[in-house]
Amino acid sequence: MKVILLNNYSMTAQWEQWERENYQYPSHHLWGATTLPKHGIDVDILLWEKYSFLKKISYKIKILGDLDQQVRLLLEKHDYDIIYSANQGCTYLLAILRAIGLLKKPVVTVQHQSFQKNIWSFLFIKFILSRYDRLFCLSNGIRNHLIKEFNLPENKVHLLEWGIDLPFYKIKNNDSLDAKEREKSFILSAGRTYRDYKTLTKAFKNINYPLRIYSAADPIFNDIDDNSSNIQVFTSYLSWQEILTEHANAYAIAIPLDNTQPKSYIHAIGVTSLLDAMGMGKAVVMTRTVEPCIDIEKEGIGIFVEQGDVQGWQEAISYLLEHPDETREMGNRARRLCEEKYSLEVFTSRLSVLLKDVLK
Incomplete structure (x- = not known):
């Protein structure tokens, strides 16, 4: 055949x-x-x-x-x-x-x-x-x-x-993530298509924790002022090895989506970023879509935030930072789910x- x-x-x-x-x-x-x-x-x-x-x-x-x-x-x-x-x-x-x-x-x-x-x-x-x-x-x-x-x-x-x-997704031992390592880590957001970085960067202006964004150049990033030193934006190309290394070093993954961009009613947006996060054993905060491909809350691997909800992002990220054990277990469940199903x-x-x- x-x-x-x-x-x-x-x-x-x-x-x-x-x-x-x-x-x-x-x-x-x-x-x-x-x-x-x-x-x-x-x-x-x-x-x-x-x-x-x-x-x-x-x-x-x-x-x-x-x-x-x-x-x-x-x-x-x-x-x-x-x-x-x-x-x-x-x-x-x-x-x-x-x-x-x-x-x-x-x-x-x-x-x-x-x-x-x-x-x-x-x-x-x-x-x-x-x-x-x-x-x-x-x-x-x-x-x-x-x-x-x-x-x-x-x-x-x-x-x-x-x-x-999955064999290319080499994960760290999440059980060893102590307080000092968390202090050296960051929230990672990577992706170009249908992204709502405007909401995410607004949220992080009031979050005392590093955010690293890997995406295409966008005028939105010009609005990041000197008072937001915790936000770093990288627009240069990264190899797949480099971006997965960043995933491995991240505390958790943020996937901010713009549901207003796709012309279709239900669209599988953000799936690549979500599977990358899951494969690397990371908890996820993600914009809720009409019908998510994977229900991260039902599966116990992350938190949904409504479209354009700055406060919702702040609360979700803060929750993960304040609950490291639960965040680690979310990542472990995400990896297992990939092994079993994705x-x-x-x-x-x-x-x-x-x-x-x-x-x-």
């Missing part, structure tokens, strides 16, 4: 990075390409970009997906049994062609979002999204919403929770079963 993999960023670049580092590179951003062969499924990766003019058209007419990848897939000779998209936005045209009988191979996708109920979303789901052979949803919230609100059949919409390449190994095992089921 063979699948061909597409995504909304370059899988080829990820694969080449994995090879350059002699396969000592976390490969979960390859969405099973490195691990599916262990389950009897070979993976070919479609080149992400060849015709730039088609990419430009795709950015303007998003309803058809990535025309550059899809047109090449249709015109070039490829040997595969299933078209596997790691993001639903790449393959809308293929789903349409599949529905009208012009494409014989099954098309499946990882579904990162659901939608507000309105006439446009109903039409989109009826004529495009429902035409996929399978939708693999990153959370139960996304899956349940698509089924209950848009009447998608349960046998077409499946849960597929993502997981990280690893690349678990993700791939589930994905292989779902892919094989498509051909039954």
Whole structure:
């Protein structure tokens, strides 16, 4: 059995990075390409970009997906049994062609979002999204919403929770975190997409504890005045080894999200940062979303804060600082949860079963 993999960023670049580092590179951003062969499924990766003019058209007419990848897939000779998209936005045209009988191979996708109920979303789901052979949803919230609100059949919409390449996440012995080490530590916040650093930095102006932010340059950071010497912002590139070292040295992880940015109703935002924190055995404070992929409070691994709630951030961070034993246990539970449920190994095992089921 063979699948061909597409995504909304370059899988080829990820694969080449994995090879350059002699396969000592976390490969979960390859969405099973490195691990599916262990389950009897070979993976070919479609080149992400060849015709730039088609990419430009795709950015303007998003309803058809990535025309550059899809047109090449249709015109070039490829040997595969299933078209596997790691993001639903790449393959809308293929789903349409599949529905009208012009494409014989099954098309499946990882579904990162659901939608507000309105006439446009109903039409989109009826004529495009429902035409996929399978939708693999990153959370139960996304899956349940698509089924209950848009009447998608349960046998077409499946849960597929993502997981990280856990052997690369080397954790410190959290049991040794004493008061002196806490004094030398910091709260870490890393990430670029859909972030609310404005609220987080406001909160830390009244928290007597270091905050380190790793992100892209943003005018928001210009508002950090000299009186906020506890806040450090780094905008230069860090390797994956360096950023995981920062995680290892951090007291806890902050993930401030801007829920107003995604156009979809339920969106799997902040998941990469959350899994990184969990993999490194760290407690988390995170902005609450409509349907979190992982309920950090229910799992006992962190604290939710409401959108834009400066005081809420102050209270949550202060609570962790005042309760080091509980914070340490949150981190330990987070790591165990990754080992049991949110690893690349678990993700791939589930994905292989779902892919094989498509051909039954």
